[in-house]
Amino acid sequence: MHVPDGFLDTTTSLSTAAVAAVGVAAALRGARHELDERTAPLAGLTAAFVFAVQMMNFPVLYGTSGHLIGGALTAVLVGPWTAVLCMTVVLMVQGLLFADGGLTALGTNVTLMGLVAVAVGYGVFRALVAVLPRTRAGLLASAGVGAFLSVPTAAMVFVGLFSLGAVADVPLGTVATYMGGVHLLIGLGEAAITVAVLGAVLAVRPDLVRGARHLQAAVALAPRAHPAPAVPTGSDAR
Amino acid sequence: MSTLTRVRNPSTRGLWVTGIVLALLIAGVGSWYASAHPDGLEWSAEQSGFGDSAQDSVAADSPLADYAVEGVDDGRLSGGLAGVIGVVVTLVLAGGLTLLVRRRPAGSGADTAGTPPATAREHG
Secondary structure, X not given: XXXXXXXXXXXXXXXXXXXXXXXXXHHHHHHHHOOOOOHHHHHHHHHHHHHHHHOOOEEEOOOEEEOOOOHXXXXXXXXXHHHXXXXXXXXXXXXXXXXXXXXXXXXXXXXXXXXXXXXXXXXXXXXXXXXXXXXXXXXXXXXXXXXXXXXXXXXXXXXXXXXXXXXXXXXXXXXXXXXXXXXXXXXXXXXXXXXXXXXXXXXXXXXXXXXXXXHHHHHHHOOOOOOOOOOOOHHHOO | OOHHHHOOOHHHHHHHHHHHHHHHHHHHOHHHHOOOOOEHHHHHHHHHOOHHHXXXXXXXXXXXXXXXXXXXXXXXXXXXXHHHHHHHHHHHHHHHHHHHHOOOOOOOOOOOOOOHHHXXXXXX
C-alpha cells in the first residue's frame, strides 16, 4: 500500500506529514514505557522481520498482489507505541533506500501503515482480548481479526485522503470500490501471516509477547494444558 | 552499533538469532519468489484511471532503487542482496532507536554520564 509521489496534492501530503510527526513524537514518549534492555533488541528484530516479510508479495485475485503491513503483528509483539516507531523506520528505509513509496508521500505512508494500521490492529486486538476466552486461541483470534481489519481500514483512509487531495480527477466511488475490495482480500493474508508468526512465537516464548501478558497468570492457573494450536512449522521448510 | 552485545539473556538470544536468520532468508532468498503483480493500491489506481499521476520518487536514483543493487546484473543476486541490506539497515536503525528510547534501569542515570547532552534536555 506504499503511496507513491504524485497521487496526493501538496497540501494533503503536508497535512499527513504533520499528523505523522505528531504521532511519531507521541510514540517516542510512549515507547519509553514499553522498552527496556531486554525488549529493545526484540523491537529492532521485529522491524527487520517486518521489512523482510513486506518483500514477500503474495498473489491476490485479478493479477494483483499484496503484502503484510505488520502493524497489528508488531503492536501485539512489542507494544503499540514501539510498533509505530518500528513501522516508521521500515517505511523510511523503504522510501529512502529502495524508492518504495514516495518521499513527499512518506508522511502519508507513516500515517496509513504506521498510525492507522497499528491503532486499528491493536485497538481491535485489545477489545477482543477483553471479551474472548483468555487462551492462546483467543489471543490469536483477536490478533487475526485486528490484523484483518487494519488493512481495509488503512485503504479506506487513503480513499478519504484521496477525496481531499487527489491530483487526478476520477470518480471517488470507483476508487473506494477497488481499494476496499482488493484490500479485504489482502487483509486475509495479513491475518494469516499475523496469526502464524504470533502462534510460532507464542509456542516458544510466550513471555516475550507483550500482548500476551494477561495469559501468563491464566496459563499458570489453568487446570489443564491447552493443546497447542496447529502452527505450521514454516521455519523448518526453508 | 552495540545492538548485538546488548542481548545478554541467552534465552532471548535464541529467539533473536532465529528471527534474524529467518528475516535474512526471507529477504535474501524468499523475496525472489514473491508475486510481481502490482499491489492493491497500484492495481486500484490503474483500474480507476489515476495510475498515471504517480511520479518517480527523488530516491529513484538510489543505488538500491526497486530492491535491486546497482551494478549487479544477476536479478536473483541483486534482489537478494538488496533484501539483506534492507534487513540489516532496518535492524540497526530500529534497534538503535529503541535502545535510545528505552527505559534505563534505576540508578543507571549516573552511569550514563558520558552522554549528558541527550539526557539533560529531557524534561519528562
